[in-house]
Amino acid sequence: EVHLVESGGGLVQPGGSLRLSCAASGFTFGTFWMSWVRQAPGMGLEWVASIKPDGGEKLYVDAVKGRLTISRDNARNSLYLQMNSLRADDTAVYYCARLLCSASTCSTIYAYWGQGTLVTVSS
């Protein structure tokens, strides 16, 4: 059974940093694109970043480019999101998500989600 468990959220001051982690199990982690998707309180879903299985390609929404960095450690079955220069509008629940399938032709369909970790940016 696929499990994704996020951790690392918390309260941080504007301009601060935080590192989120996602521990994956129940599948061959190193063969799947992985993503972070966030949801501000009471708001909709926003795709944040995605990373190729080998870590060689990373994609970001414009709002986080240069501040948030996605990475992975396939040996540890873990996904990360390094968050720097945090702003109030980064406040959200951050979800780790896995695609439906691992083939190179697989579309960005999120079939598995973690429970989310809350990041609050406030002074």
Added chain:
Amino acid sequence: DIQLTQSPSFLSASVGDRVTITCRASQGVRSYLVWYQQKPGKAPNLLMYSASTLQNGVPSRFSGSGSGTEFTLTISSLQPEDFATYYCQQAKSYPITFGQGTRLEIK
């Protein structure tokens, strides 16, 4: 970026009703359209992909249609567990984008 607009944003209905939610894309996404259901405090749950393919385990009262720029999600006979927020998402190109959501509440 591809913008997705859902309508309505809010829907009040009764158990047993048939309801339809529309998702319109600002440019064509062929059939690369995904639907999720989200309940309060929970992660989204995949309902449908490729516009009309039901995810394993999703009840057959859910159906999807459309291609290009206009898509619909239909629930044929609402059940109590269907009251939730529904999101569409385009999977055609990055940045991946979601609709703003449709909140379905009990009348």
